[in-house]
Amino acid sequence: MLVALLASAGCSKKAGPPQRTEPWLANPSASTNSASGAPHNFRFLSDSRIHFSVPGRKGKVSGHLPLTTGSLALDPLDLKRATASIDVDLTQLSIDADALPEGAPVGDSSPSALGLQWLELGANVTAERRSELSKARFELSSVEGLSAAALDLGATRGHVRVRATVVGTLRLHGFRAPLRTDVLIEPQKVATGAPLRLSIHSAGALLVPQAAHDTMARGPSGFADPLATGRAAYWFGKSARVECELIAEAGPPIA
Secondary structure (H helix, E strand, O other): OOOOOOOOOOOOOOOOOOOOOOOOOOOOOOOHHHHOOOEEEEEEOOEHHHHHHEEEOOEEEEEEEEEEEEEEEEOOOHHHHHHHEEEEHHHHHHEHHHHHHOOOOOOOHHHHHHHHHHHHOOOOOOOOHHHOOOOOEEEEEEEOOOOOOOOOOOOOOOOOOOEEEEEEEEEEEEEEEEEEEEEEEEEEEOOOOOOOOOEEEEEOOOEEHHHOOOOOOOOOOOEEEEHHHHHHHHOOEEEEEEEEEEEEEEEEEEO
């Protein structure tokens, strides 16, 4: 449940120095222009946010997940060539107890503990099995439908965003399924000399069907409970809706 994943418009045209032909060159320092127009490897930061909700007939369950690690390789002159991967630690899943629908069948478990059981991460599941299923991973395979082909990473004037459709795969609970969603990609304002940063956030909710990843009601030992799954459908629905805001920080430009 990623979660997930990626992660979000255009650029104005100004004349630049004769030896450069990028359509967005602006007026910061030459070093900033050079860095913002070069390919970069980014790492996703821990203050990225991944929020999910599971709407059902009698209400909606919601919560959040932490981003564990993630990387992005991006050429601002050719956004279609971007590659990325994101890992999410499912063992840190947190469900908002105060927002549970009245009568939701959580039994004696906390809402978060019940969510872990559905992911086969309950207290009595073997350590080997929990380790195998403890992470969800999103891998980007293509970027489509760009509102602009390029992005000025060093932009500081107003909002410079690119809208795109990201396409990839989500591995969750041992099952891999295709995923596509719309995102907005936007440079963040940073202090002079600080590393470039990008915000990549949802332009709409990403739907993750539970059936595609075999997530269902389970006991503490991980065994499926079809009857409980049927009863829970009134509260927990069939698909999770995932929204995120990912913050990525650049390393040095790639030579």
